[in-house]
Amino acid sequence: MPNQAVERKAQSKLARQAARADLLPFLRAWIAAPLRVAAIAPSGPALARAITAEISAASMPVIEFGPGTGVFTQAILDAGVTADQLIMIEAGADFAALLRTRFPAVRIVEGSAGALHDVPLFGAGKVGAVVSGLPILSMPKPVVLAILDTAFSELRPGGAMYQFTYGFRCPVADSVLDALGLKASRTATVLVNAPPASVYKIERK
Numbered sequence: 485m486p487n488q489a490v491e492r493k494a495q496s497k498l499a500r501q502a503a504r505a506d507l508l509p510f511l512r513a514w515i516a517a518p519l520r521v522a523a524i525a526p527s528g529p530a531l532a533r534a535i536t537a538e539i540s541a542a543s544m545p546v547i548e549f550g551p552g553t554g555v556f557t558q559a560i561l562d563a564g565v566t567a568d569q570l571i572m573i574e575a576g577a578d579f580a581a582l583l584r585t586r587f588p589a590v591r592i593v594e595g596s597a598g599a600l601h602d603v604p605l606f607g608a609g610k611v612g613a614v615v616s617g618l619p620i621l622s623m624p625k626p627v628v629l630a631i632l633d634t635a636f637s638e639l640r641p642g643g644a645m646y647q648f649t650y651g652f653r654c655p656v657a658d659s660v661l662d663a664l665g666l667k668a669s670r671t672a673t674v675l676v677n678a679p680p681a682s683v684y685k686i687e688r689k
């Protein structure tokens with residue numbers, strides 16, 4: 485077998501092992517805070533690839549909301565974003581502790597993505613992409629509005645936010661999109677995820 489194929493096989497075996505190892509901490513976090521975690525297992529590799537499909541080194545710097553055990557984080561780094569050009573925002577203390585050991589070179593802000601007004605991130609208009617694993621559907625509208633407001637004050641012109649959902653439409657209400665002058669389009673539907681999920685790209689009109 486050629487070297488690259490052997491390497492790919494070894495990498496996907498490692499990814500499968502990591503996913504299995506993450507099941508228990510995820511389930512524990514869901515039992516402790518079902519509304520905040522809103523999933524009983526981490527996203528699968530196909531969804532991680534779909535939500536990061538448009539991310540590359542050209543997207544730097546990048547912000548990630550709700551990284552959990554870091555499935556999307558790894559995909560963002562694999563897409564060419566360097567660790568010093570990524571900031572993760574995670575509200576769960578256990579997830580934040582795990583992420584610190586797993587991605588020691590990536591800055592993590594432990595707190596809510598809806599309350600970042602006093603937290604310096606990369607700076608207004610600098611960021612190329614925001615990748616979000618947040619459970620938007622279980623959040624009150626004012627919190628969603630605050631989260632998108634933060635995302636789009638960091639995003640530069642042409643930058644976009646990528647959000648996944650288990651629902652059948654964009655999880656961000658039209659009234660929130662309209663209030664901020666944004667539009668959303670579905671970029672992928674991933675059936676090989678438990679449960680199946682879609683990815684939405686949210687950008688300025």
Ligand SMILES: C[S@@+](CC[C@H](N)C(=O)[O-])C[C@H]1O[C@@H](n2cnc3c(N)ncnc32)[C@H](O)[C@@H]1O
Pocket residue numbers: 520521522523525526527549550551552553554555556573574575576579595596597598616617618619
């Ligand atoms: C559905 S899980 C997704 C985790 C991971 N991105 C994945 O796809 O496997 C939601 C994540 O968002 C985090 N979260 C929920 N509300 C948050 C908030 N207001 N600010 C930051 N993180 C939050 C949860 O702790 C959890 O890590």
